[in-house]
Amino acid sequence: MILVTVGGQLPFDRLVHTVDEWAREKQREDVFAQIGNSSSPPQHIQWKYFLTPAEFQAKAREADVIIAHAGMGSILTALELQKPIVVMPRRAHLREHRNDHQWATVNQLDKGLGVAVAANEAELAALLDRLTEMKTPTQRRTEEYTRLLHFLSRAIDETR
Amino acid sequence: MHGVEQKRVLAVASGGGHWQQLMQLRPAFEGQITTYVTTNPAYAADVPGSELYVVTDANRSKPLRLLWSASEMLVRVMRTRPKVVISTGAAPGLFGIVFGRLVGAKTIWVDSIANAEKMSLSGRIALRFADIVLTQWPHLAQVTGPLHHGSIL
Numbered sequence: 001m002i003l004v005t006v007g008g009q010l011p012f013d014r015l016v017h018t019v020d021e022w023a024r025e026k027q028r029e030d031v032f033a034q035i036g037n038s039s040s041p042p043q044h045i046q047w048k049y050f051l052t053p054a055e056f057q058a059k060a061r062e063a064d065v066i067i068a069h070a071g072m073g074s075i076l077t078a079l080e081l082q083k084p085i086v087v088m089p090r091r092a093h094l095r096e097h098r099n100d101h102q103w104a105t106v107n108q109l110d111k112g113l114g115v116a117v118a119a120n121e122a123e124l125a126a127l128l129d130r131l132t133e134m135k136t137p138t139q140r141r142t143e144e145y146t147r148l149l150h151f152l153s154r155a156i157d158e159t160r
Numbered sequence: 161m162h163g164v165e166q167k168r169v170l171a172v173a174s175g176g177g178h179w180q181q182l183m184q185l186r187p188a189f190e191g192q193i194t195t196y197v198t199t200n201p202a203y204a205a206d207v208p209g210s211e212l213y214v215v216t217d218a219n220r221s222k223p224l225r226l227l228w229s230a231s232e233m234l235v236r237v238m239r240t241r242p243k244v245v246i247s248t249g250a251a252p253g254l255f256g257i258v259f260g261r262l263v264g265a266k267t268i269w270v271d272s273i274a275n276a277e278k279m280s281l282s283g284r285i286a287l288r289f290a291d292i293v294l295t296q297w298p299h300l301a302q303v304t305g306p307l308h309h310g311s312i313l
Contacts, residue, residue: 008176008200053202072177072274079313098221101274108276108297113313145184148296148310152188152268155292156244159167159266
């Protein structure tokens with residue numbers, strides 16, 4: 001199953017429609033999309049506006065691959081569940097978000113994490129054709145994580 | 161608790177990536193008495209045994225909701241009287257930091273890892289209020305803050 005998700009805040013029709021068109025062409029019937037408050041739902045794939053956190057977790061577990069906006073919620077879920085993920089960043093000039101931080105995220109995200117990035121619809125369509133070659137993302141770099149936890153627990157312990 | 165006094169921690173995060181990052185920071189305040197504040201009641205399932213309160217989700221494109229969210233957070237901070245306020249964003253977390261400061265709590269802002277080229281707007285405002293402001297990206301750290309002490313990835 002292919003899970004498409006745009007996160008809990010805003011719709012992202014450019015992402016959903018690209019996958020919808022691809023699913024029509026390839027006659028894929030195993031695509032499910034969470035589309036946000038969109039005024040133009042997809043025609044050829046299953047969809048829902050929103051999922052509860054539990055429903056989202058269940059769908060993500062079930063998925064073979066995740067296609068998402070470049071939100072950290074989606075990316076962290078894929079890393080945690082070790083699911084291949086393709087992300088396309090929302091753009092501010094297309095009014096897909098308040099600012100371009102998703103563009104910044106994908107430009108800085110460690111390439112070693114194994115998150116596939118599509119800058120636009122054309123790149124997304126190209127990646128969709130190569131989904132079977134997608135790799136499972138790598139484990140997170142635990143030294144950085146341990147360091148952050150140590151710093152925070154110390155800061156909290158030192159509080160009077 | 162090895163004789164160490166447990167502290168009241170108020171941990172605040174909006175839904176989605178902010179909440180997931182807060183969940184990853186949880187080991188840092190595991191031994192404390194933690195009260196969570198978020199924007200989606202369904203997250204209560206993630207923190208069994210802890211108090212969880214919900215405030216209105218808001219951002220700068222919805223000023224009235226911002227005001228409402230802030231007043232809800234003020235009530236929560238006054239009732240909880242935390243020793244520590246920690247937040248991964250966004251706007252409700254910033255209110256938690258500001259009001260936490262008001263009641264003398266140690267306030268800690270961890271800017272979302274999503275903000276890879278520039279601190280979030282809330283994070284930049286938090287620089288003026290919080291005791292500790294962290295960025296998860298080394299290249300955004302500055303001597304005067306934000307500081308970098310690791311990241312969740």
